[in-house]
Amino acid sequence: MATETEPDQTESFKPYTLAKTLTPHKRAISAVKFSSDGRLLASSSADKTLRISVVKSSSDSPAPTVSLLQELEGHEQGVSDLAFSSDSKYLVSASDDKTLRLWDIETGSLIKTLSGHTNYAFCVNFNPQSNMIVSGSFDETVRIWDVKSAKCLKVLPAHSDPVTAVDFNRDGSLIVSSSYDGLCRIWDAATGHCMKTLIDDENPPVSYVKFSPNAKFLLVGTLDNTLRLWNYATGKFLKTYTGHVNSKYCLSSTFSVTNGKYIVSGSEDSCLYLWELQSRKIVQKLEGHTDTVISVSCHPTENMIASGALGNDKTVRIWTQEKD
Amino acid sequence: MNAPIIDPLQGDFPEVIEEYLEHGVMKCIAFNRRGTLLAAGCSDGNCVIWDFETRGIAKELRDKECNAAITSVCWSKYGHRILVSAADKSLTLWDVVSGERITRTILQQTPLQARLHPGSSTPSLCLACPLSSAPMIVDLTTGSTTVLPVSVPDAGNGLVPASRNKFSDGTPPFTPTAACFNKYGDLVYVGNSKGEILIIDYKTIQVHAMVPVTGGAVIKNIVFSRNGQYLLTNSNDRTLRIYENLLPLKDGRRALDDLEATHKELNGVEKLKAVGSKCLTLFRDFQDSVTKVHWKAPCFSGDGEWVVGGCASKGEHKIYIWDRAGHLVKILEGPKEALIDLAWHPVHPIVVSVSLTGLVYIWAKDYTENWSAFAPDFKELEENEEYVEREDEFDLVPETEKVKESDVNEDDEVDIVTLEKDSAFSDSDMSQDELCFLPAIPSPDVPEQQDKGVESSSKLVDSNHSGSPLSEEAGPNGRATNHASSPLEDDAGGSRMKRKRKPSEKILELQAEKVKKPLKPSGRLSKVKNKSVADLDNAEDNSNLYI
Numbered sequence: 001m002a003t004e005t006e007p008d009q010t011e012s013f014k015p016y017t018l019a020k021t022l023t024p025h026k027r028a029i030s031a032v033k034f035s036s037d038g039r040l041l042a043s044s045s046a047d048k049t050l051r052i053s054v055v056k057s058s059s060d061s062p063a064p065t066v067s068l069l070q071e072l073e074g075h076e077q078g079v080s081d082l083a084f085s086s087d088s089k090y091l092v093s094a095s096d097d098k099t100l101r102l103w104d105i106e107t108g109s110l111i112k113t114l115s116g117h118t119n120y121a122f123c124v125n126f127n128p129q130s131n132m133i134v135s136g137s138f139d140e141t142v143r144i145w146d147v148k149s150a151k152c153l154k155v156l157p158a159h160s161d162p163v164t165a166v167d168f169n170r171d172g173s174l175i176v177s178s179s180y181d182g183l184c185r186i187w188d189a190a191t192g193h194c195m196k197t198l199i200d201d202e203n204p205p206v207s208y209v210k211f212s213p214n215a216k217f218l219l220v221g222t223l224d225n226t227l228r229l230w231n232y233a234t235g236k237f238l239k240t241y242t243g244h245v246n247s248k249y250c251l252s253s254t255f256s257v258t259n260g261k262y263i264v265s266g267s268e269d270s271c272l273y274l275w276e277l278q279s280r281k282i283v284q285k286l287e288g289h290t291d292t293v294i295s296v297s298c299h300p301t302e303n304m305i306a307s308g309a310l311g312n313d314k315t316v317r318i319w320t321q322e323k324d
Numbered sequence: 325m326n327a328p329i330i331d332p333l334q335g336d337f338p339e340v341i342e343e344y345l346e347h348g349v350m351k352c353i354a355f356n357r358r359g360t361l362l363a364a365g366c367s368d369g370n371c372v373i374w375d376f377e378t379r380g381i382a383k384e385l386r387d388k389e390c391n392a393a394i395t396s397v398c399w400s401k402y403g404h405r406i407l408v409s410a411a412d413k414s415l416t417l418w419d420v421v422s423g424e425r426i427t428r429t430i431l432q433q434t435p436l437q438a439r440l441h442p443g444s445s446t447p448s449l450c451l452a453c454p455l456s457s458a459p460m461i462v463d464l465t466t467g468s469t470t471v472l473p474v475s476v477p478d479a480g481n482g483l484v485p486a487s488r489n490k491f492s493d494g495t496p497p498f499t500p501t502a503a504c505f506n507k508y509g510d511l512v513y514v515g516n517s518k519g520e521i522l523i524i525d526y527k528t529i530q531v532h533a534m535v536p537v538t539g540g541a542v543i544k545n546i547v548f549s550r551n552g553q554y555l556l557t558n559s560n561d562r563t564l565r566i567y568e569n570l571l572p573l574k575d576g577r578r579a580l581d582d583l584e585a586t587h588k589e590l591n592g593v594e595k596l597k598a599v600g601s602k603c604l605t606l607f608r609d610f611q612d613s614v615t616k617v618h619w620k621a622p623c624f625s626g627d628g629e630w631v632v633g634g635c636a637s638k639g640e641h642k643i644y645i646w647d648r649a650g651h652l653v654k655i656l657e658g659p660k661e662a663l664i665d666l667a668w669h670p671v672h673p674i675v676v677s678v679s680l681t682g683l684v685y686i687w688a689k690d691y692t693e694n695w696s697a698f699a700p701d702f703k704e705l706e707e708n709e710e711y712v713e714r715e716d717e718f719d720l721v722p723e724t725e726k727v728k729e730s731d732v733n734e735d736d737e738v739d740i741v742t743l744e745k746d747s748a749f750s751d752s753d754m755s756q757d758e759l760c761f762l763p764a765i766p767s768p769d770v771p772e773q774q775d776k777g778v779e780s781s782s783k784l785v786d787s788n789h790s791g792s793p794l795s796e797e798a799g800p801n802g803r804a805t806n807h808a809s810s811p812l813e814d815d816a817g818g819s820r821m822k823r824k825r826k827p828s829e830k831i832l833e834l835q836a837e838k839v840k841k842p843l844k845p846s847g848r849l850s851k852v853k854n855k856s857v858a859d860l861d862n863a864e865d866n867s868n869l870y871i
Contacts, residue, residue: 087763102766111768129360131378131764146378147764153378170743172377185698190377190672191688194697212740229738235700238738257741278737 013260013283016274016305016319019063021288023315024051029308031081031252031295032316035088038300040069040105042091043308043316046078050093052105055318057302062320064304070108074101081123085130090147092133094121100135102150112150116143122250123165127172127189134175134189136163142177144192154192158185164250165208169215176218176232178209184220186232198230200237207250213257223247227265227275241265243282244273249292249310256298256305259321264305266293272307272319289313336673337630337645337654338687343379347372349682352396352665356403359626359670360760363406364684365394371408373420375762376669379686382762385418387425396437402445403759407464409438415452417464420759429467433457437502443509451503451512451526459503459514461526472524474501474516476534476593502545506569507552510577515543515557521567523603525577532580533600534593537565545621549628550670554648555604556631558622563611564633566648567604608650617642621666625673632675634663641679643687658685 025045032043034055042052050072057064077096084091090111091103100114100121119139126133132153133145142158145151159179166177168189175187182203186196198218208221217238218230225246229239244267253265261277272286272293286305291312298305303321349367356363361382362374369390375382385406392412399406405426406418413434417426433454441447453459458474503514511532514522519540523533537543541561548555548569555567571579580599587598610631620636628648635642641658643666661679668675675687696702 090766109768111766129377129761129764131375131382131761146380147766148375148378148380148382150766151380191691193691194694197698197700199700214739214741214743217738217740229740238736239734255740261740277740278735280734 013276014303014321015284016286016303016321017062018286018288018317019304019320020066020318021315022053022066022317024053024068025049025314027078028291028311028314029294029316030079032306032308033082033084033295033297034299034304034306035084036086036300037088038302040084040088041066041297041306041316041318042082042084044079044082044093045314046311048075048078048095049073050079050082050091050103052091052108055299055304057304057320062322064318064320066318070103070105072103072108072110074110075099080120083125083133085126085147086128087130090126090130092124092126094124094135094137096120098137100124100133100145102133102147114145114150114152116145116152116155117141119162122163125167127168128170129172132168132172132189134166134168136166136177136179138162140179142166142175142187144175144189156187156192156194158187159183161205164206165210165252167210169211170213171215174211174215176209176211178206178220180205182206182222184209184218184230184232196232196235198232198235207246208252210252210254213255219253219255219263221246221251221253221265227253227263229263229277239277239280241273241275241280243275244271245269249294251293252295252297254296254298256303258298258301259303264296264298266296266307266309268292270309270313272296272305286319288317289315336689337625338656338673338675339654339690340687341658341685342674342688343686345374345379345684345686346682347381350678350684351394351682353667353676353678353684354397354399355667355670355676356399356760357401357670357758358403358760359672359674361403361762362667362676362684363397363399364678365397365408365410367393367682369394369410371397371406371418373406373762375764377761378764382764383420383423385423385425387416387428389428390414390416395435398438398440398450400440400445400447401442404445405440405447407438407440407450409435409452415450415462415464421762427464427467429462429464431460431462431469436500438462439503439505441509442505442507451505453501453503456500459501459512461512470526470529472503472512472514472526472529473522473531474514475518476520476522476531476596500542500544502543502557504546504548506548506571506576507573508576510575511571511580513546513548513555515546517542519543519559521546521555521557521600521604523580523600525580531596532584533603534596535567535600535604536597538606539563545619547623549624550626551628554607554624554628556622556624558619558633560618562616562618563609564619564622564631565609566607566631568607569604571603608648610644610646610650610652612644619644620663623666623668625668626670630668632666632668634666634677636663638662638680641677641685643675643677645675656687658687 024043025047027045027047030044034041040052041055044050052070053066054069055064055066075095075097079093079095082093091105092100094100098117101110102112104111117137117139119137121135121137123136131147136142140159142156143152144154146153158177159181161180163177163179173189175189178184184198185194188195204222204224206222210219218232220228220230227241228237230237241263251266256262256264263275265273267273270289274284276283289309291310293307293309295308305319308316350364351367352365354363360376362376364372369392371385373383390410392410394408394410396409408416411434413431415429415438419426435452435454437453439451441449448465450462452462458471461470501516503512512524512526519537521535522531524531539561541559543557543559545558552573553569557565583599583602587595590598618636619633622633631646633644639660641661641663643656645654646652661681663677665678673689677685696704
């Protein structure tokens, strides 16, 4: 709504506007993600299903066309997270039924069930080579799985509280994990050894962590309404982003690099926040949802953001920037 | 980009067997350029490509026409092609991604070693060293062979007439010769039976330089380090020698011409020796003066800092590691099976060795937990230290606990997009598409197993056992690719056991014995399965300790 255009910016920031609202699920949304080729958008929900839609941006209207491709059912309890493989052929989902499930997108069929966690599976990601899957769980461990055989390759004794997020770096050699115990740990993906722990004076529970596109920095969200950008090699944080509300849920946040560099995050006040990366100023606050915006995802090539909200709202919204 | 926090892996060497890979009887191995894939040639003519990160089989290259044992495997520079030489005198070129055979050439003799030209991503030339004749350049597209000279003629200016399949210099048959390309493939270095290293331009089949090895013993292996700066020879006098390559890496051919021009006044052998002395200098030699063992499959580590050689005595699986200065740093001892091939991982301190029984052993560093990684304010002490408290340590409100101002300048520019070049691969040409991994296609679950085993993985083992007839259909191979059930689960149990505990000598011997038992498919599978149920339970117990 309120657009703040800084006078000293070289280009004025074009505000995002709501382009489409979808109601694919019957209960709260838990995650939304674009595939790495930008063609597909997937969402997972507490209603135990996942939905994959094809997103095509049209040249005549600013709103993209969204058509349902697959509806994936099979989990026995709500789904918390999902991830696409790099070739966009497979999707993995993590659920409260303690399993991860690997789906074939083209046929919509379940390929494999990865069992091993002893409590809710909370977060999941593929590595860039897509031959390994990393998952974090409420059982305080991080597990690395082999995609081809669905074997669990390693169990990392990662934290002393539920693991809230896991991510691979760009070449798949490092894994970062975050937890309610206030720590972010970096692991060597090949050997499973802990490489580093990021710790600060206060340790608020960490709700989300993600590598930057060049894998030199970490975007860390903590339950004290703060997002920080850390340089993990030096162990110091470089930027702090505030203004949003985040003290209860594990909201995801991401980098927007298609048109200038921004940090995008959801918030518990039902809005999406966009900060400029360098100046840390809020450049836009997107309103429209009626409940906590739990997940955001940026399209890899276009200026499109997808967001999903919790139970009072249940919608997935797509926001685009005006085209020239 | 991960270099700052991962310990510098260069300068380290493996210490214990971490794991072993099993699939038929493997005979020879080769890593791709980045060490993400390991190709292994088997005794039944198949070539298996392992995904080294997950330690699972990524692809199998099966040739219906070839049933003879594979003698050597070689990757092309960017990993798109594999050249396989087999005991039925054939050379087969495969396309890795599609798994299709490109060409097959039959030679006069079985090639013991075949190396693809390292200069291009789709090479059509290769260097083949047959069992008992001179090495030759084979053009894989036309099938023509060009024999290289293995000795310097006494008269003339070193030009040897090209002749097909004949010993151009009358060397007696059954003399093994070793040969290799230099780093960019413009020159071939041949080690002959007189103990001489010849530098040959294979395009003109002309010997340009000659370096006599002290002692004049037959040279059995000759290999370059990855950066092309050092040359290793293995001679019959049980000595490994390192030579430093004085020629420039990229334009070796031209530098040779320049050197020849400076020695215009000399002729024949004298000239070759003079030029040779400017190309290679002896750097170091290694031998085991106590046991005087013959060496097998010597090679450099990825960064050229270490030299590894396998002991060629039967019944022993010993690997010697020296640093380049000549000091013996480690002797790795494996189970009592002879060693037939050896390779050092291009990047990590990992050595892979093939034993006579066809198993591939992976040697890695013995891991000691780095406690300071878990909590940054942990400092590991070597010995007890006297603790001196701070001046204000026992103050009610110590200085340091007052509001600490962040000394970070948050207005600094942060770059989240530019990538850093990976220094381990100096001539990574970004324009070339390198094959680092094969797409992992997950094998589908069998439907009746999906509703079982939702909780712990030990239950999964039970349900897989009920599905065991499926795995036995997979054939004599211990690891079946299409059946994700018990064989792979066994290896998970087995390999997890190894990762958690350092296997003692006893355990290694027991494993070796188990493997040596008759290779009947069902018998072996059930034996391994029974072992692994206990192991898996152990592994589960171990993992519970962490929680």
